[in-house]
Amino acid sequence: MTTFSIDAARLLERLRELGQIGRDDNGMLVRLAGSDADKAGRDAFVAWIRSAGLEVAVDRIGNIFGIWKDHKNADDAPVLLGSHIDTVINAGIYDGCYGVLSGLAVIEALKAAGFVPARPIAVAAFTNEEGVRYAPDMMGSLVYAGGLPVEEALATAGTDGTMLGAELERIGYAGSEEPGFLKPYAYVELHIEQGPVLEREGVPIGAVENLQGISWQRITVEDEANHAGTTPMSMRRDAGHAAARVVTFLRDRARNANTPTVATVGCMSFEPNAINVIPSRATFTVDLRDPDEGRLQAEEAALASYLKGLAATEEVTISVERLARFEPVAFDRRIVELVEDAARKRGLASKRMTSGAGHDAQMIARVAPSAMIFVPSTGGISHNPHEHTPEADLVAGANILLDVVTRLAAE
Amino acid sequence: MTTFSIDAARLLERLRELGQIGRDDNGMLVRLAGSDADKAGRDAFVAWIRSAGLEVAVDRIGNIFGIWKDHKNADDAPVLLGSHIDTVINAGIYDGCYGVLSGLAVIEALKAAGFVPARPIAVAAFTNEEGVRYAPDMMGSLVYAGGLPVEEALATAGTDGTMLGAELERIGYAGSEEPGFLKPYAYVELHIEQGPVLEREGVPIGAVENLQGISWQRITVEDEANHAGTTPMSMRRDAGHAAARVVTFLRDRARNANTPTVATVGCMSFEPNAINVIPSRATFTVDLRDPDEGRLQAEEAALASYLKGLAATEEVTISVERLARFEPVAFDRRIVELVEDAARKRGLASKRMTSGAGHDAQMIARVAPSAMIFVPSTGGISHNPHEHTPEADLVAGANILLDVVTRLAAE
Incomplete structure (x- = not known):
């Protein structure tokens, strides 16, 4: 099997670019769900999806999808990648965005390499994962997985008295697709660890087998x-x-x-x-x-x-x-093994681990085989401007995602 | 030696009356130092001093004195009684007021009985004992004892941005006497315990020998x-x-x-x-x-x-x-013994004890032999509308103060 590589420079550049969107006068990064800053971030992501030649779809809860399909595989269940691009208050630039932009980078790399997938591949940015302005958190993926009626989610009042549905209308991201319209064949989410384990143990890849x-x-x-x-x-x-x-x-x-x-x-x-x-x-x-x-x-x-x-x-x-x-979530054992296998083939150490934080993957796991890939977080710091992952680790993680997707999309 | 008695009904009535001054629309008692409510409380106290036929004096920090002297003893050092009438926010009616009004009751009882004191007897209400609006607490007695320059105290900014000196001017209690103008022969302060010990042990009189x-x-x-x-x-x-x-x-x-x-x-x-x-x-x-x-x-x-x-x-x-x-304050051993002796003669149990709270007596102890008398606090509760002492205990404490003053004023 051929080994592909993502465009590392472009991924890192987009991470930095998205990380500049939503900075306030003090340089503090805040892109709360449904805000003007969220709209600006979404617009940037949609522009990148289009420039990659993918189809853009938005569902009623505002989840954005970039879909790569052709007339031969259009009816097959897609391999779905993704995470979120909303942030906490005074955020770092990697939480969520890294998974979304890497998902896009993976599709672009496969397209550029002339890879012909047996099924569609899509990348998603789920609405309101952080839950800072509207509770509960992981809302977009929860609605997507059928765990919360979309009408109820749209009627959620925010900490500022706004209503999520009205805000999504206002910023132009109240889409028309029914949540769950794409039924994934598998879901893989790449994320920074947000904890200290990988860095302390000197392991670049976490094969996340469950979630606390x-x-x-x-x-x-x-x-x-x-x-x-x-x-x-x-x-x-x-x-x-x-x-x-x-x-x-x-x-x-x-x-x-x-x-x-x-x-x-x-x-x-x-x-x-x-x-x-x-x-x-x-x-x-x-x-x-x-x-x-x-x-x-x-x-x-x-x-x-x-x-x-x-x-x-x-x-x-x-x-x-x-x-x-x-309740705890057990991820799909086979996808976890694919992550370990991909790391081994690239000569990277990996470690089976538990996600201590909540992620969109725990919601999508209700409707599709799912797993996560972690990369180290410097000092274990997250939800903070000091959030950091070395560039080499960011690139390595995205390439492991690429390898796993290559396998899943060929099935 | 003859045994006198204070006018119990009048003491209790004045305690209730003073306890109504400074209630807000919700019925909450608040007489912060220098406030309109403090002025109203002071006015009531001054009226009672005058109706007792005593001389009124106010010093520069606003301490109020009611002085009983005659041409024969006018040059002698007075026996000073007192405490404070300012309160915390949402206060009870006994803390401080009990000592002040009992002091006045003692002088009235001695006058009424035709007692001829060898030296003047005075009752003081010290400014800003609670320290809620202006720090530090026990300010009036501290200034009186020379522990804080009066100019500095008057320049204290309050939590509401006011200045104590200006507020005392405004309410008409920036007096002309120099703090310390009366050098006490002895100082005795009667107070509720504000703790649970006397009630739990069933002892009505605390002979306070020191302060933590x-x-x-x-x-x-x-x-x-x-x-x-x-x-x-x-x-x-x-x-x-x-x-x-x-x-x-x-x-x-x-x-x-x-x-x-x-x-x-x-x-x-x-x-x-x-x-x-x-x-x-x-x-x-x-x-x-x-x-x-x-x-x-x-x-x-x-x-x-x-x-x-x-x-x-x-x-x-x-x-x-x-x-x-x-530092801890040791009170005057002889006055403590006078308290014990007075209790014994009235058939009341007494207990030597330590004051856990700060009181004006600890300041006056710097310049004169001092001690305190405690009466039980129901449930140990203080600084609270539930602050309570049974009437019999209030009367008993005031009579012990009367007996001790009778002894001291005869010396």
Whole structure:
């Protein structure tokens, strides 16, 4: 089998160009879904699709597709590549955009090489993956996979009071295709890792075999407020202290478990939040993740049990609100093996890994065999202007995607 | 020695009346220093001083004095009683006001009984004890004791951008006396405990022998921000977790020490404070108190040592800012014994205790023998509309003050 290569210079140039679209006066990159900046980014992507000679399609939730098909394979299920081009506030330039632009680069490389695919190949940019302006995140791919009715998604009110459907109309990306109109033969998403593992281990390619289940809870500890100076330690009920116990419990448990479980307390607030008042209320979030549903449930149960004991010993009231819950997603084993095989053939080390973050691939996995390819993130940093992946790794990842697509599109 | 009694009904009625002054449309009591509500409270107090036949004096920092003297004792140092009538936001009606109005009640009782004091007796309401609008707290007594130049205090900018001096002018309480113009022979402050000890032990009278030293620090833990899902536990540096460790360390240490040390973490904030981001910064306050300066220093040293070790093991950066530091104050042993003796003679249990909160008495103790008398606070609650002391305890405390003043004023 011939080995092709993507046009590295063009991919890197487009990444930089797209990364300049949506910078505000302070140089901060913000392309929230449905915004003027999102429109400008979409326009650039559509122009590149057209210049590649592909067909452009937009569905009702605003997902954009660049489709390469011919009269012989037009009726076959396509190999779909993609990710998203919306961003968080103060974003880096790689998250999502790298997968979208690499998907386009892969198609261009195959076209340029005279490759004749047995089935269509398409690249998608899914609407509102980040979920910053409109909840939930991964919305475009969720709708595409049938997990959320398109009317409901379009009626979503944003943090700024806008409605997603109206904003898509306004920027010209309320398309006419029904979400799901292309039923993929397979879906492959290339993405930066957004974590530190590949860089620390010196491995350039991650063959992502699954995606963590996620459990988000908000926990509130309540008690009477007392004066810091006048209440002896033996008489204290301290909501802040009880909250701190939960933080150390979760950390110790996850650290000692020798499992991939991760536990994070990212939000914390005390009330009344005064130096000389014992906190009467502490509110914090718990983010539990594990690629195994049984283990995730066991972690949730262990936390619940700990909270029950803590409420008794500390004489505080503890209430729990569930904010989000996603079961783990297992990706398609055969595509994962194709990724490993492609890396091996190019002499690149690869590592089977779990995605800790959510991605469009977890939604598309509901309707098609799917997998992901990760490349290293410097320092594990993401959602931040310091987000970075060395150019050689970016190019290597895109070429692995190319190899995998070459295999899938020949089937 | 004859035993007198204060006019209980009048004291309770004035407490309720003063407690209605400064209620907002929602019924919330707020009499911040220098405000219109403060003026109204001061006007009521001054009217009561006048109706008692006492001389009114106001000094440059706005402290109000009601002075009972005659031509024979006018040159002698007065026995000074007092506290404050400014409040926190959403206050109860006893904190401060109880001491001021009881002081006035004591003088009225002695006058009514035909008692002839060997020296003047005066009651003071000190400006801005709470420090809510203008920092520092206990400002009027601090200036009175020479701890802060009056010009500097008057130039203090408030949280609302006003200047204390201008506000005192505006409400008519920028007096002409130099702070410190009355050099007290002794100072006695009656106050609600603001803590749970007397109520829990069933003791009506606290003979306050000292006041805790206070050490306030703001601690900042910093680190890189990482994604909650993608960073394995073994690779995490977590500023929030490190902060939680400090909270549990302080609690365990203070709880196990079998000393009166109290340690409180009242303020806590995480950054970026997102559910799915490992905190890159945690900022919190530590309030350490102990009536013994050596032990307070030892606690500060133990915390510093723990932070040093934590920074190393958790690989985080920890910085410490000192916000306030007051050495413990020892009150006058003889006045404390007078309090105990008065309680014994009235058949009331008393308990030597430490004030955990700051009070004007700690400032006046710099210039005159001073002590405090505490009465129980229901549930230990203070700085809150639920602040409460049973009427019998309020009356008993005022009568103990009366007995102690009778002794001191006879000397």
